Amino acid sequence: MVVRYEFFSNLYEHEKHKGLRKCHKLTYSHVHPTNFERMNVRKAAQLLSRSVAMALNHYRNLKETADKFKGSEGTEKLAMLMNKTFDVLNGRYYAEGISNNINHNDKNKRTVKEMKWATLNAMLTVLYITEKEHESREKNSSSPSEMFCSLTTLKALRLTINSAMALTEELLQHNYHTVLTGKMNQDPIERFFGIARSIDNTPTAHSWLHIFRILSLHNLTKTVVKNGNVDNEDELKVLVGYKKCFVDRFKEIEEERKQAKLTLKDKLLTELSIRYVDHIENQVSSSDVTNDELIYDICGYLLHSRSEVLECRKCKSLLETEESQLPETFAPKNYTLTRTYGYLKLASIQMFKCFKKVESLVDKHFSNNDHIYIRDAFEQVIDQIGSLNLTPLSCDEHPEVLPFLIMEYVQIRFYFESEKFRDLNLAKTKTAVHTEKSYKQVIGMDKVILRLHSLTDTKAHLSKPLEDDIEKIADIIRAEISGAAHSQYARDRTTNGINGVAREIRALQCENRVLAHKTAISTAQHSGWLAASYLNLPTCSKLIATGESISVYQCSTHEHSSFLTPKRKERFPVV
Structure with missing residues (x-):
């Protein structure tokens, strides 16, 4: 069986205008994702879910929609298999864990581990068959010319499944009662990335450093600075509160x-x-x-x-x-x-x-x-x-x-x-963004050339010299148009690049100002001297934060006159 993506699109198009839908979570971004949305695991899990598989089966057996979903058996089986694989590898609480207990809901009275292993082995078999089918594919075959994923992704998926099975077997042999596979597929680094992306879903390299500093400052401002020339004795009382x-x-x-x-x-x-x-x-x-x-x-x-x-x-x-x-x-x-x-x-x-x-x-x-x-x-x-x-x-x-x-x-x-x-x-x-066409004026051409198609007698024939002249003129015109278009394209690319750099610089400056302001406010709640040092203020400056406003207190210099008395020189006899 061949899995075809068009059935997912047909399912969405069939249900998108209905009030009650079999797949109410399915949206346009699930079926037509952007480059960033392709990396969203939640959308992939919702697309390859049990509800989508059941909806494909329902509309294929319905008379009104049988033709539109004819041949969707392979797509339905893949969605159901992927859903079961996600469930096996994402167990996070006791009921979803893997154990040697007998599953009483199973007709064959298999253990929970045997049922889970059957799903994972079926997934490995599908990966193996798909890979071999692609390697032995002929040129004029009806099977897809490209793999559904890269070889690196295929090896990583196979490695994840085999590693989860081997690690679970080892834990169960050492008298562990239940294994939660969801803990294997999420490490502290990934959890930290999730916390950082909760602040900014698509951080750049520069904003990532700002986020890391913000997360660090939340803890630093709560601690007492030791061995420094500042203290925590300054008390701040907010006069007006909106809470x-x-x-x-x-x-x-x-x-x-x-x-x-x-x-x-x-x-x-x-x-x-x-x-x-x-x-x-x-x-x-x-x-x-x-x-x-x-x-x-x-x-x-x-x-x-x-x-x-x-x-x-x-x-x-x-x-x-x-x-x-x-x-x-x-x-x-x-x-x-x-x-x-x-x-x-x-x-x-x-x-x-x-x-x-x-x-x-x-x-x-x-x-x-x-x-x-x-x-x-x-x-x-x-x-x-x-x-x-x-x-x-x-x-x-x-x-x-x-x-x-x-x-x-x-x-x-x-x-x-x-x-x-x-x-x-x-x-x-x-759709409007993808289909919108902008026509720009071509800079560099001194004249506008129109090509006219005239209706002439079919018996009339142009002389050979005239045909040659027309071809030469056409070549000259095409060369002029191509040169002007290339010149305009180069100017547009240069302008866009300059504007992009200017926007990035402005965004970075804005982020720096916002971060400095937030850092100063949060730090000034505990120590005004430390907050002033963050803003590189002159020595002997102190910040007082009231709400979102900051006041600066700075020491003033005073002139003092002093006199030096010359020391009297004493002479000693030379022996």
Whole structure:
């Protein structure tokens, strides 16, 4: 089987305009990454994930999209295998570790180590087959002409897998109970790089030195300087502080938000209570298999993440169900049952029907392209949901359960829509940058030459001397145009280089000023004399920091007159 990248692109293009998606984390930068985004491990892991593999399988078996995803079996298997390999090599807590315990979820009752080793051996086999296929490839073969990675990367990946397996075997033989492979693939140097990149994601060589100094100064300013001419006895009191103002304002906004949410929930409960029905009929005509599976999966997620609604047994019996209680013809359960490892919750059929009607209103609201300009859109959607005829999914003692779950569902849908809108705008921006063409005036040409195509009689023939003259003129014109274009290109490159150097110098100067300012402020909190020495101020200068402003205190010189008395000379006799 051949893995083709075009299926990932087809998957993104098929789902990018939908509100509910199988791969809601897949964005434009995953499928069309830049040179910097290619190094992002998180994006690679999300692209080669289990959800992407399941989505490829789903759309390949769907009649409407079968042609678009025909032949994607190899791509699906690779994504699933890479996902399992990531999980094996990235174990960070006990449940993901490798041990000799028997896995009771396995039908063959294999140990955890045997199952993990089967995944890694399958990955090594795929690497070996791919490498041999590339070496024996013929010129006119249909297989790709280039490897998916360099030979160095291939050897490093194989070395990582074999080293992890060998080290785990050795630890288990020395009576270690569980091995966490995630600790093997992250060392202190890499962790330090992560801390540095958290300050600046793309540091240059110069800014890296600044970041290193900033991280060092955080500890240096807290220590007492010993054996120096400075002390830590200077006390600094800030006259005005904004922290309390910010905290008080945050508390006020939080109270207003809670009150507004409570008002909306009470209003929704009042409207729904009037229109409650005993049964909701199936909407077969407007049924979408993919949409139904995703709605049902979100319902299960609500029951898992908002578990407080399941504390009452009566409410739990109306909201949650078991696999054995669902009919075999109930198709929306298939996606959740495929994803689960035994811990996902299954929603009841009545809950699914209620939230399917809610989704129809939410999707209708988002189908309008101008919905982003509507003020108080969340409140408007909640008001529209209040006019639906739904079934009560709670007991008489907890009538607020259904309004609470509906508001949480709408909040999740608004989050999905905001992520989709941001991704589409980012895709448009990147596409505009790639397709934009700038036409510049050619400097160095004294005249503009136009080439005219005239309609002449097909029987007319030009004389030989005239043809030769035309060819000579054309050669001269082409040479003049090429020379002028080359001259303009050289000027543009020189100008861009000078501007780039000027921008770098200006950026470095700005960074130096900012760093000096921050260093002086942080150091002046403890020692004004030391802070003054960092700024190369004159001797006997002291900095006093108040907020983000600094005051300089400097000693003044005074003239003193002194007189020297000449020493009286004494004479001694010479013997």
